[in-house]
Amino acid sequence: MADSLGASSPQDPPKAADSALLNSTWVNATAATATDAPSAAASAAALAFTDGPPEAVPLSPLLGLGVAELEAWAQEQGQPSFRGRQLHDWLYNRGARSLEAITVLPKAWRQRLRDLPVIQAGPGPSGQPPREESINPGESEPGRALLGRSRLLHRSDARDGTCKLLLATVDGLSIETVGIPSDDRLTVCVSSQVGCSMACRFCATGKGGLQRSLAVHEIVDQVLSVREAMGRRPSHVVFMGMGEPLLNSEAVLAAIDCLCRDLGMAQRQITVSTVGVPRTLPTLAERALDRLGRAQFTLAVSLHAPDQQLREELIPTAHAYPIEELLDDCRHYVAITGRRVSFEYVLLGSINDQPRHAEALAGLLRGFQSHVNLIPYNPIEEEEFQRPSPAAVEAFRTALARRHVAVSVRASRGLDQDAACGQLRRRLG
């Protein structure tokens, strides 16, 4: 595989996604209608066997499908099933970005496929079908939309090796994804939505609102794009980029399924971070058990305050979700999955980082099987919050540890390159 992991270079000026982003009318999507495997196969089947013109039924992107689904898809296309295995190998192991690159496939078939329309597959607001998008004329990587790959708009490398990518979707939106290397791991911080509707005050992504949720292939593509850009196989994935994963949980679970099944990752190396959406946590646990057979990924809940009042000041959407109810749902989640929950706590200088906050937090979490991750605030342009001093961070950590709360401090990575979530896209996208 090593030879297919060459580093890529930026291709187009970052401004390319601007107009689509601004013109997008897809706001406040709350439900996921992700591309699922049966529908991909079904649309392909309809394409192969209906009497109408082939372009009447667009294809779904292939990334996200497993080997059996790709075999079925190939057969529905009138090809032998081993073509599906070849597609699987080129999509996941070799990281093909275009049909042209998959030279083992018959040229005539590649040419036929690349001229067919593809469902753009980003879920719109509830009930709205996915938009259709023909392959862009002049596309430099023909068949890229059918494979489900994005286009690299911009790459930004920090001195500590952190690498941020700005990727363009087929419909011209931009997604931020980050590769965070250390000696023994490469963590990919993926986005689950374009923008975010949660509007947490200290978060850059929330400032622009939500454009739309991402489809399965758009999530998996981020991991492949980081692998390609950094020439190294990702070991961990955290859903801590743009968006609220629990407002797109079907696609998130399908992506986790694909990452484990097709890219060989372990569920335990995947973390899903949520700020909390009422009535979704127990459902997430049950759906994970249904869909994945077990729910072993880590759930990280963004708490950020030890009481409801302060939490609402920092997270306006929290008014609909009392902190006690959130913690009850977390207990319910632990009971269903048997996995302990992590809590994230962004430390904002003088706002929530005082000894009394640590004491209240320890009280709130008493008896809870959990781990607290402290995140010193990464400054964003739009807000006046202060990053706490290292001494304040250490005092907060010690105060929790002394009260028997399992706690760690997340090292800030890539501070010189728009470290805070959503900053690169706000500057460039």
Ligand code: SAH
């Ligand atoms: N919506 C989800 C996941 C995306 S944000 C959530 O809220 O958990 C991932 C984490 O980054 C969250 O804990 C979020 O609060 C944190 N974060 C956002 N902006 C930040 C900033 N400027 N500095 C530090 N952490 C930030």
